Amino acid sequence: MIQGSIVALVTPMDDSGAVDFKRLQALVQFHIGQGTDALVAVGTTGESATLDEQEHCAVIKAVVDYADGKIPVIAGTGANSTTEAVNLTRRAKEAGADACLIVTPYYNKPTQEGLFLHHKAINDAVDIPxxxxxxxxxxxxxxxxxxxGRIAQLxxxxGVKEATGDLSRYxxxxxxxxxxxxxxxGDDASSRExxxxxxxxSITVTGNVAPKLIHEMLMAAMAGDAATALAIDTKLMALHKNLFIQSNPIPVKWAVAEMGLIGKGIRLPLTWLTEDCFDAVRAAMRLAEVI
Structure with missing residues (x-):
């Protein structure tokens, strides 16, 4: 079982919006050095919605290669088309991913039975966690x-990433x-609890910016050390909030760029963080002592 701080990795891009593989390699090495327990390649935070299929698979393969077995890599392979999700999941397995993260089909609003059949089809088609x-x-x-619970029997x-923030669901x-x-x-603000x-x-956005603290906080919480987890999380609470001051991954890409780890590339319809938000995100980063 993959456990701990699983960072939903941003996808570095240059000013034109092209994937910056050199920065991506450095980013993977940064997370290995900071104690991140696993990486998600091309999840929501990795701009899966704006990468085409070829780019999507190339980024997954690159992250697997750059991690070189030092930490697990989970590939984001969800889609609102079951056929597309099966294909992405199959290609992630071929790339050497350790597992796949498969988002609930978006926009078309399937029934609960449709969700079961969607995941059953992927489960039956590709033998990968x-x-x-x-x-x-x-x-x-x-x-x-x-x-x-029903799908879990397949x-x-x-596992499941539960991002509603509703603790009663656990x-x-x-x-x-x-x-x-x-x-x-899947909700940084409630991940400690x-x-x-x-x-x-936690499959975390905040971990892009403060990976060492997130790892230490989650390890303490998983060990039942509530006091230590709270003490660490107090430094992170502003990040949990302000990294969502605009739509994810807009603020987190800006923050990672402020740390000098990536350039200022993002893809439409997403736009770069607006100047009126700079101070709030920067203040949260200072509280977490990452700048």
Missing amino acids: QILYNVPGRTGCDMLPETV KNIV QKIRDLAGPDFAIYS FCLLGGNG
């Missing part, structure tokens, strides 16, 4: 705990999916 990803605020579709389904999913099913927070309840870590 698969992590469900429920983020109704972005997809317009909520995968209910009962559906997670052999390749090993125990419901645990009861339905069993003790060996990985349950990850989530892991104190028994969660297996």
Whole structure:
């Protein structure tokens, strides 16, 4: 089971919006050095919605190669088309990814039965560990705990990223999916409490900016050390908030660029962080002592 701080990695781009593979390699090495436990390549934060299929697969392969087995790589392979999700998942396996993160189909609002059949089709088509990803605020579709429990019985389904921020869902999913099913927070602001309840870590945006602190906080929470986890998380709370001051990944890419780790590239329809937000994000970074 992959556990701990799983960073939803930004995808570095140059001023023209082209993927910057040299910066990507340096970013992977940075996270290995900072104690990040695993990386997600081309998730929401990695701008999966604006990379074409060739780029998507190239970034996954590059992150796998750059990580070189030092930490696990989870490939974002979800799509609102089941056929496309199967293809991306198959190609991620071919690239050597350790697991895949498969977001709930967005925009078309499937039923709970449709969600089950979607994941069953991917499960049956590709023999690789698969992590469900429920983020109704972005997809317009909520995968209910009962559906997670049902899908969890499929052999390749090993976990879920639960990004609603609703802490009551943890125990419901645990009861339905069993003790060996990985349950990850997908909400940085509540990830400490989530892991104190028994969660297996967080798939984190904040970890792009403060990877060492996020790792230490989550390790303390998973060990049941509430006091230490709170002390560390206090330094991170402003980041948890202000990295979402505009749509993710706009603020986090700006912050990582401020740290000198990437350039100022982002793809339309996303735009660079507006100047009126600079001070708030910079202040949060100072509290976390990353600048």
